[in-house]
Amino acid sequence: MGNQIEDVPDISAEWYREVTGLALHTPAWVRDAAAVATDAVPAILFAFLVFGWWRARRGDDRMMALALLAPVAVVTAYLASEGVKSVLRLRRPCWDMTDVVTVAHCPPYGDWSLPSNHATFAAAAAVGLVALWRGAAAVVAPVIALLEAFSRVFVGAHYPHDVVAGLLFGGLIAPVVLLAMRSPATALVSAMRRRPALAVLVATGRPPVLPRGR
Template identity: 60%
Template sequence: MHNEIEDVPDISAEWYREITEFARTTPPWFQDLAEIGTEAVLLIFAALFLGAWWRARRGDDRTMALALLAPVAMVMSYLVSEIVKNTLRIDRPCRLVHGVVTIAGCPEYGDWSLPSNHATLAGATAVALAVAWRHTLLYVPVLAALGAFSRVFVGVHFPHDILAGLLLGAVVAPLVVLTLVAPATWLVRRVREHATLRPLVAGAGGDRR
C-alpha cells in the first residue's frame, strides 16, 4: 500500500494509521489518560529538573552547573526544533492521512509536524538529566520514549516526527551542556561567594568554594 503523501515516508504513514486505529479500540479511560499524560510528562520533567537542582545544592560547583544547564539545554533544543519545523513546514498527520479518527484534536494549521517538539523536549531532557543526575538514567529514557510515543498514539504526529525529535534533542542538549558548562561552573562559584545568593545554589553544608 502506497500512501503517497509528499515528504512523508510510506511506512511512517502506515504505522500512524495502524497506531491510531488501535488507539481508538482502547477503553475510554485509557484514551483520556493518554491525552492527559502526553502533556503531563512535561510537568514530570519540570519536577525532575527541580529535584536535580535541589540535590546539586550540596554538590560541587560543576554539579550545580550541570543541574542548572539541564533545563537550559531543553529550552535550546526546543528552539532548534521550532526553527526546523518552520523551515520544513510539513502538516500534521491528522490532516494528511484521510479517514483517521484521533484521540486528541488536530492542532491548528501552521503548527507544523516535523520534528515533534514534545519528542525533542523528551530527548533533550533524558540526556541532560542523565548528565546532571546519573540515577535518572534508570527511568527518564523510558519516560521520554513513552511521552514521545504518546504523540503518535493520540494522533498528532507521525512516527518519524517523534524519532526525529528524540534524535534532535539528544544531539542538541549535550552540545549546549558541553559549550556552557565551564562558564556556568565559574558563575556558580562566584554566586556561592555571596551570602545573599548562596542559598540558591548551595544548602547548609554544601560546597561554598
C-alpha cells in the same frame, strides 16, 4: 501550504494508521490517560529538573552547574526544534488523513509537524536528568522520553518519523549545550557561592566552618 502527504515516507504513514487504529481499540480510560499524559509528561520532567537543582544545592560546583544548565539545554533544544519546524513547514498527519480518527484534537494549521516539540523536549530533559542522576535516571528518563514520543503518535498528533526526529534532535542538542557551557557555568557557580546575596540559588547547604580555638 507546506509539503503534501506525498512527501511522507510510506512506512511512517502506515505505522501512523496502525498505531492510531490500535488507540481506538483500547479502553476509554487508556485513551483519556494518554491524552492527559502526552501533555503532562514534559511538565513532570521539568519538575524533576527543578528538584535536581534543589538537590544540587548540597553538591559541588560542577553538579550545581549541570543542574542550572539542564533547563537551559531543554529550552535551547525546544526553541531550535520550533525554528526547524517553521522552516520545513511539514504537515500534520491529521490534516491530510481525514479518514483517521485521533484521540487528541488535530492541531490548527500552522502548528507544523516535524520535528515533534514534545519528543524533543522529553529527550533533552532525559539527557539533563541522566547528567544529574546517573543511576536510576539512566534507565528511567530515556524510557519516559520514549513513552512520550510514542504517545504523540498514539494520540494522532505526529507521524512516527516526526517523533524519531524529535528524540534525535533533543538527544543531540542537550549534551552539546551541557558540554559547551559546563566549564564557564561551573566557574560562575563558584563565584556565586562566594556572594551571600546569590548563594541562596546555588548554596551548598553546608554549615559554616568555625575558626579553631572557639
